[in-house]
Amino acid sequence: MKNSIIFKVLIIMMIISNAYPRLAYAYLDPATGSMVIQAVIAVVAAASVSIGIFWRRLKSFFGRIFGSKEGKEHDANDN
Amino acid sequence: MTTNSGSFRDPFGCILTKDGEIYRSIFPPGVEDFKAARDAGVYDKLIGANLLVSHQEVAIENWAPEETVYCLKHPRLPFISYPWEWCFSMLKDAAILHLEIMEELVADGFWLRDASAFNIQYDGERLRLIDTLSVGQRIADSPWVAYGQFCGHFLAPLAAAAYRDIRTLSLWRNYIDGYPLDLASGMLPLGKRLRPGLLMHLTLHSRAQIMADRKEDIGKGDRSAGKPKVSDRGLIGLINSLRKTVKGINWKRSSEIWEGYQEIRTYQDEDVAKKSEYVDNVVKRLEPEMVWDLGANTGEFSLIAASEGAFVVSIDGDPACTEFLYQHISRSDSIKNILPLTMDLANPSPALGWDSRERLSLRERGPADLVLALALIHHLVLSAYVPMPLIAQWFGGLGNHLLVEFVPPSDPMVKKLLANRGEEHLPYSLDVFQSDFGNVFNFIDQISLKNGRILFLCERKKK
Structure with missing residues (x-):
């Protein structure tokens, strides 16, 4: 699920990026590009981690209310 | 005493061989990270989890390099192998091992300073990280410094091998610091290039690398003011995404x-x-x-x-x-x-x-x-x-x-x-x-x- 969200966000970037020409090779600093793309991916990835945490808590909450086994298990894991 | 010829690049330390035993000298630039990891119990945790090669601190003998601050003794490995000799799954396991270690480290405020395939070796039982000094303190809010290296050392060769041809693994012999991402990305069939994980970490990543090198930036020096940021949660998300992507790359052999x-x-x-x-x-x-x-x-x-x-x-x-x-x-x-x-x-x-x-x-x-x-x-x-x-x-x-x-x-x-x-x-x-x-x-x-x-x-x- 997570990867597909990031996919949708970044497909736009790919379309934009096609407009850029390739530049001088000798002074290429690939590390800068890695940092930039990583920061973009991380923003979306962080959101999906948060959603994951929220989702587990939500399941655990309803699990407690309805007394399901799943809810108890999640409680144990959270602790 | 001989200095290991493969460890000269690291300013933090080097590997030495003396009387058939393996030692690691830690130099002043590596001391802070070493002490922090040691005192936080990070090494013990990784060694206990069979992720990192073990070590013991030993007295500094007179044969050690002058700048040595700490000296570690490591168990001797039976054989050093290189990624151009590895099979597909060994490279894949080495990638996953890096991500497992990262996950352990990030929780404690540490990370891997590099993600080099050469830092993983088979010790006769399992694959282990052999570079103790790869463990460093996480720089708050900084992107993972080894992300680009991880993609070049693992993601790119794995994807090319699985989706273009298994024989492309021999390209390692030429690209010993990892595959150029644009080369690997270009080798992939379009459908694979657009797979979510590979699109992000390989295709767009390679484009970002090319775009980052702007002519107008030459001579401007320090660009740290606008450095991108990555939160802890973002880093965990990044590791999860990389792991999912790596695990999803499977080589379907055609040979019977x-x-x-x-x-x-x-x-x-x-x-x-x-x-x-x-x-x-x-x-x-x-x-x-x-x-x-x-x-x-x-x-x-x-x-x-x-x-x-x-x-x-x-x-x-x-x-x-x-x-x-x-x-x-x-x-x-x-x-x-x-x-x-x-x-x-x-x-x-x-x-x-x-x-x-x-x-x-x-x-x-x-x-x-x-x-x-x-x-x-x-x-x-x-x-x-x-x-x-x-x-x-x-x-x-x-x-x-x-x-x-x-x-x-x-x-x-x-x-x-x-x-x-x-x-x-x-x-x-x-x-x-x-x-x-x-x-x-x-x-x-x-x-x-x-x-x-x-x-x-x-x-x-x-x-």
């Missing part, structure tokens, strides 16, 4: 050689049993610590040698064979002391890297106590056109003892090799074999199989 080998083998079960028994007896008799099985196929005889306690480096040119053996050992609970490596034996691993001294050739990593060359030399003479005397000399440089199988010209497999060559081939006969190998080795034992093949046990002549 694993299942087919038993069928194409032309000799009888009786001969197989006799050959296996002889290999077993030779290993029992010589008690070698290190065996190199050259042309090992799926490792039938490597397994025999390993079952007697030797560490076996099992080499074959077919990536499907090494993959098969690697998976066999990964699943096995008992036999772990085999390292399968892919290598064309007519073009064995050369010395590579800076000044051709950074990564060692196959020969430089020897000698082995025993070399197995079973059903190999007819391939070298008749397919690779290597004259018999050169083969004998080469074996002489690889090991002290040699168990070599001579396959006679009348054998169906030799006839098959010669089918389209007529008489135009290098000299190949029992006389030629005995004469050329006799110049380098003493024959100390031999056994003939019913099918006409002969196994010779040889010992290298003293110089």
